[in-house]
Amino acid sequence: MGGMTASVDPIGGSVGVADSTGRLRVVGSAAVTPAMLRLTLAIDAPHLPLDPSCPNLVLRLSPPADVDTGGTSGARPPSRTYTIRRLDAAAGTVDIDVVLHGDGLFVRWARDARPGDTIDFTGPRPHAVPSFEADALVMLSDETGLPAVAAILEAASPGLPVLAVVEVPDAGEEQVVESPAVVDLRWLHRDRTPAGTTGGLERAARSLPWPAGAVDVWVAGETSEVRAVRRFAAAERGVARDRLHAFGYWRRGRAGSPS
Secondary structure, eight states, X not given: OOSOOOEEETTTEEEXXXXXXXXXXXXXXXEEETTEEEEEEEEEEOSSOXXXXXXXXXXXXXXXXXXXXXXXXXXXXXXXXEEEEEEETTTTEEEEEEEOOTTOHHHHHHHHOOTTOEEEEEEEEEOOOOOTXXXXXXXXXXXXXXXXXXXXXXXXXXTOEEEEEEEESSGGGOOOOOOSSEXXXXXXXXXXXXXXXXXXXXXXXXXXOOOSSSXXXXXXXXXHHHHHHHHHHXXXXXXXXXXXXXXXXEOTTSTTOOO
């Protein structure tokens, strides 16, 4: 690892200058659903301090040196960003959920990961969190955004009205999501239709009983489908730009995309 070594508290703060990367060590894995794997990772070498108060923190993982990336000499190695699904501050561990679709580099690494395996990372960094002071929250996502949806809902304000729609391959990919908010969670099943082709999130957004007042919208998934929801929310529901949080997590046809 390059950079200057520092004394860093992985939970509360840092002293000095952090290394250019951190290192995680696999301590366990478990299937959340048939196509979602949860890795529990110990923070052996932190990069940036963790802020447990932020409900949507992300890590950017870099492939281990012994993994064939398929890249050309001198090219920047690929990396992937994952939501911290759960943080155990006392144990110094984080959980990340990996969607097991296709044969991408990080899917292969996650499937093969065993206790003791290590991977470098940068972060964590805060990702966009909708306002819990809004009159209501609308969330739409495919399975790639489900870890963030669940983490945000678990931290939402008690009593906050939330309409949430998550598109997954089939009923076997539904998950239990707990929240102090008042959540109406609806599942869409693709049923063998390729991911990123259904238009289901936009149709769901149009069919929702849209809440009154100041509404925050959070949407994630395939880039073109996210754009369609963002256009609808802005143009037809009048959602202000600062209340619209839209993220293209992947693009259909690119390596590592769900299929």
